[in-house]
Amino acid sequence: MKASSSFPRMxxxxxxxxxxxxxxxxxxFGLAMEALPASLRHAGTDLQALAWLPLVGLPWVLKWLWAPWVDNHWSPRTGRRRSWILPMQCLVLAALLAVALLGLSVQTMPWILGLAVTASLASATQDVATDALVAEQFATESLPMANAIQVASTMVGFFYGGPVFLMLYGTLGLSWAIVGLVLPIAASLVLTLSWREPQALRVAASTGKASQWHFLRSGRNAWALVVAACLSAITVVACHGLGKLLLVDAQWPLARVGQVGMLGGAFTILVGCGGGAWLVRRFGAWPAFQLGIASAGLSAVTWAWLATQTxxxxxxxxxxxxxxxxxxxxCASVAIMTAAMNFCRRRTQAGTDMTMVQSARDLGETMASSFLIALAARVGYKEGFLLGLGLAVLTMLATAWMMRSSRAKQPHAPGS
Structure with missing residues (x-):
């Protein structure tokens, strides 16, 4: 499913x-995964009831199931991507306003859970259309920076919906905290309403029907993206997730653990994403991806040593x-997303293609979170971190093979 039309400059x-x-x-996502558990627990909700909240993230793992529907069904008048982005944003706004009306309490917990699932489903569906919009509208040389903005902005949104909401809720109350969450979503809604999709995008969209099968049968490049996304996610979780638990078990105060987490978030946004975009533009997506995985591997070695010092x-x-x-x-996130967008921008099902890669990464994170914690509980933290190092080496070897295969088939292009 190749795209034959060229789009105008963005x-x-x-x-x-x-x-x-x-x-x-x-x-x-930040609201459901960080703010709601703390807020509802503060209101007296039982821990067993809160155990259902992580299921809110399932739409992000399963969105590949309906991604072709997003690619294939849209209004010519509204635009292929705006047809999904606009209603999904409105659905998220409605869910947040309903939370403000219901309040956070033991009695409203079932309703809050339902609204959280609705907002997560809408956001995951919007992500399919947004990723496709970036892949289709941004020039090749702009994709590294666009993906740096993607990773950094998503993290900012997560922190805004989590820790920032908790601070607003604790000082100003629920209604004003919800208002704080609504403002950036309303701003994106206004910007989307003021933008019109190019006619060339609508013409190209009519050349074929999207499906998961079209992605999987695209050959080695498609499978390489899926494998790299999944392995890199597992490698990163081995460092981030287990590291925090190790600090807690070493009797570090929670406030100090939180400070370490905020430091990590700041470096991810400012150095990881910004530096990753520069590396992709300078060396290409796969070399930048390898450098990111190498950095994660060094982190795993350091954490493994720290586990012996506790x-x-x-x-x-x-x-x-x-x-x-x-x-x-x-760096690895920016690189793999840039490689994926370079792959799918030459095709007509960008939403489905990007979602297959994103879902592979989300699946890797989900599996790793449970498996590595269970492994650390059984054999110890050091062994868990060493597994992360082994995965980093495996990922680098696999991507080196992918790079050689890609170079043998096509000439090098910036960011590819």
Whole structure:
């Protein structure tokens, strides 16, 4: 399913548009995964009831099931991507306003869970259309920076919907906290309403029907993207997830663990994403991806050493391990998403193609979170981190083979 039409040069307004779209998509996820558990527990909700909240993230793992529907069904008058982005944003806004009306309490817990699932489903569906919009509208040389904005903005949205919401809720109350969440989503809605999709995009969309099968039968490049996305996610989780648990078991105060987490988030956004975009433009997506995974591997080595020093873990080494993992995470994410967009921009089912890669990454994160914790409980933290190192080496070897295969088939292009 090759795209035959060439699209006009993108307008500058697309930069703030995609930044706001990705921020708005991260807000419901941060709200469900970080803010709601703390808020509902504070209101007296039983822990067994809160155990259902992680299921809110399932739409992000399963969105590949309906991604072809997003590619294939749309209104010519509204536009192929705006037809999905606009109603999904309205659905998220409606869900948040309903939370403000219901309040957070033990009695409203079932309704809150339903609204959280609705907002997550809408955000995951919007993500399919947003990723496709970026792949179709941005020039090849702009994709590294666009994907840096994607990863950074989604993280900003997650923090905004999580810790920032909790601060607003604790100081101003639920209604004003919800207002704070609604503002960036409303801003992205206004920007989307003011933008019109090029006619060339609508013409190209009519050349074929999207499906998961079309992606899977695209050959080695498609499978390479899926494998790299999944393995890189597992490698990063081995550092980030287990690292925090190790600090808690070493009797670090929760506030200090939170500070380490915020430091990691800042380095992911500022250095990992920004540096990743520069590396992709300078060396290409796959070499930049390998550098990111190498950084995560060094983090795993540092964490493995720290696991032998507990409880007297030096702060300098903890910071080093956190920074290496954060830079590796941001760089690898920008690189793999750029490689995926370079792959799917030449085709007519960008939403489905990007979602297959994204879902592979989300699946890797989900599986790794449970498996690595169980492994650490059985054999120890050091062995869990060493597994992360082994996965980093495996990922680098696999991507080296992918790079050689890709070079043998086509000439090098910037960011490819």
């Amino acid at each position: 307008p500058f307004r697309l930069w703030p548009l995609i930044a706001c779209l990705y921020v708005s998509q991260g807000i419901p 409880p007297a873990m030096p702060m300098t080494a903890v910071v080093m391990a956190t920074v290496l993992a954060s830079i590796g995470s941001g």
